[in-house]
Amino acid sequence: MELKTFKIELESLSPILITVTEGYRGFLYRSLRYYIPGSVIQGSIMTTSISEGLLRVNEAYSIVNKELFNTTPALTTIDFNYKYIKDLGIAHALCLRPKVKSKKMKRKYVISIDVGKIIKELTLKQVNFSEMVKEVLDRSIIDIARELEVHPADLEDCSGFPIIKQEKTWILMEDEERIRILPKTHISIEVKDWGGTVPGALYAYEYIERGLKFKSHISCPKESTIYKILKQLESIGYVNARIGKATSRGLGMIRLKLIEYPIEDLIDQVGINEINVNDKIIALETLSITSVLDPLPRPLKTGDVVSDKLNLGLKMQVVGILESKHGAREYRGWSIATNTPKLTIKGLPQGSIIFTRITKTPPTTNQLHQALISLLLLGLGPISQGFNIVYPFKKDPYILEVK
Numbered sequence: 001m002e003l004k005t006f007k008i009e010l011e012s013l014s015p016i017l018i019t020v021t022e023g024y025r026g027f028l029y030r031s032l033r034y035y036i037p038g039s040v041i042q043g044s045i046m047t048t049s050i051s052e053g054l055l056r057v058n059e060a061y062s063i064v065n066k067e068l069f070n071t072t073p074a075l076t077t078i079d080f081n082y083k084y085i086k087d088l089g090i091a092h093a094l095c096l097r098p099k100v101k102s103k104k105m106k107r108k109y110v111i112s113i114d115v116g117k118i119i120k121e122l123t124l125k126q127v128n129f130s131e132m133v134k135e136v137l138d139r140s141i142i143d144i145a146r147e148l149e150v151h152p153a154d155l156e157d158c159s160g161f162p163i164i165k166q167e168k169t170w171i172l173m174e175d176e177e178r179i180r181i182l183p184k185t186h187i188s189i190e191v192k193d194w195g196g197t198v199p200g201a202l203y204a205y206e207y208i209e210r211g212l213k214f215k216s217h218i219s220c221p222k223e224s225t226i227y228k229i230l231k232q233l234e235s236i237g238y239v240n241a242r243i244g245k246a247t248s249r250g251l252g253m254i255r256l257k258l259i260e261y262p263i264e265d266l267i268d269q270v271g272i273n274e275i276n277v278n279d280k281i282i283a284l285e286t287l288s289i290t291s292v293l294d295p296l297p298r299p300l301k302t303g304d305v306v307s308d309k310l311n312l313g314l315k316m317q318v319v320g321i322l323e324s325k326h327g328a329r330e331y332r333g334w335s336i337a338t339n340t341p342k343l344t345i346k347g348l349p350q351g352s353i354i355f356t357r358i359t360k361t362p363p364t365t366n367q368l369h370q371a372l373i374s375l376l377l378l379g380l381g382p383i384s385q386g387f388n389i390v391y392p393f394k395k396d397p398y399i400l401e402v403k
Helices: 036-049 057-066 115-124 129-148 227-237 261-268 367-375
Strands: 003-012 019-023 027-030 074-077 088-090 097-098 155-157 162-167 169-172 181-187 202-208 212-220 239-242 253-261 281-285 291-293 297-299 305-307 315-322 351-360 390-393
Touching: 003 036, 003 227, 019 036, 036 057, 036 212, 036 253, 057 088, 057 227, 074 088, 074 162, 088 315, 097 129, 115 129, 115 281, 115 315, 115 351, 129 155, 129 315, 212 227, 227 253, 253 261, 261 297, 261 367, 367 390
Parallel strands: 027 202
Antiparallel strands: 003 212, 003 253, 019 027, 074 212, 088 162, 097 155, 162 169, 181 202, 239 253, 281 351, 281 390, 291 297, 305 315, 315 351
């Protein structure tokens, strides 16, 4: 089974509303910031394929339910030259940033407690995971605070937040001045108004302003029907699509473009080529809600065994998990196909780190890399459609050397 992937370049043409919290502080409807779930992007692509006449509605339902494909979360970028994972990412559970500036650090850079230290400890000997992680954290936080010339209490957890690389350092996307999320205030005019519930009441929506750019990937086997549809969309070039809430009112208009991207280049770009068949411990960072069926969706836990969807023979056992602080832990939605609520999906939030021991390795390095990149592009476990996307790595991508 040959895996294919397409870069998705997305630009907002009108404000986008993707509500994550309703009634925050009484009247504010908070939107997702700097991050669009893969399930939302995937749904928009399927809807666009229908509107472009590439498939019928019943065919779309069949493809979604039967074919193997998935979409990574869309992350905000300044321009489309920024690369997924290499320049755009999500702060993992060991990422910190200083609350205050210091002589050594003029900006609030994101700093990672090296995940490689934990991988090394797990590789060398059998240890109690919780106790070992606590020892590593205690030593590392003190060392980082001393190096930055700040108090350890001035380091805060920023896990789960989207981050962007600027001048070889990582910062939170919310600290990038060229990327903005703005509130818009409305007055409710009737009980059924799309915001407030009391006539005359004030309410506000956060929205992603027009002109903001996002990058993502959608992937599938070459032999699939969805691959042919994606190639047709690619040949069209830029297509207009809609995403989020209130699209009938002119909101959520986007311009979308697909570009097929070589899998081998992506393997090198994200650092999976550094993993070899002799490695026993690797880390998986969750980029979306990640769960297993047991029989309902639940978060992964120590002892679970995961494998690749390409059936290349990769099996890994979970030996420890560090959950991120700020990611989403469950997903609720409404099915247009059945006009009923979707099954609530509970899982590990984005930015969590899953430490795994490889119990079965594909016979060749190339097959190992194909299996690992499939975890990023297709996810793990039976739940697809934008969920279970994980990034496998051995070398921590967010290490910052303070000069």
